[in-house]
Amino acid sequence: MTTAKQIWNNFCDAQGIAASSVPLFAPDRDGFVETKEIGKNAKRKVLVRHQAMEELILKKTDILVGDWSQKTHEYPLQLKAPRLGDPSHAVISAFASSLLPWLSC
Secondary structure, three states, rough: OEEEEEHEEEHHHHHOOOHOOOEEEOOOOOOOEOOOOOOOOOEEEEEEEEEHHHHHHHHHHHHHHHHHHHHHOOOOOOOOEOOEEEEHOOOOOOOOOOHHOOOOO
């Protein structure tokens, strides 16, 4: 019987995900995740994405925008935005198979 992990690993192998993966976070000089402060009034620290990840996000976003504008629908993407005054529709969910390269196999 094929397990879910085997199916996932087969998918990762077929898509070359491990070979095309990039680091998620930028390291500081001590090898820890770099942080930066954001916020105008209430400062808070957030993790800094690696530059390669920033570039991958932009590249994959361009692919999704192109798919949407050309109506080719090669990448499943579902967005549900809230309707004004209707909190039951305040769910935003998105899935795009083109964004999988940064997931760990």
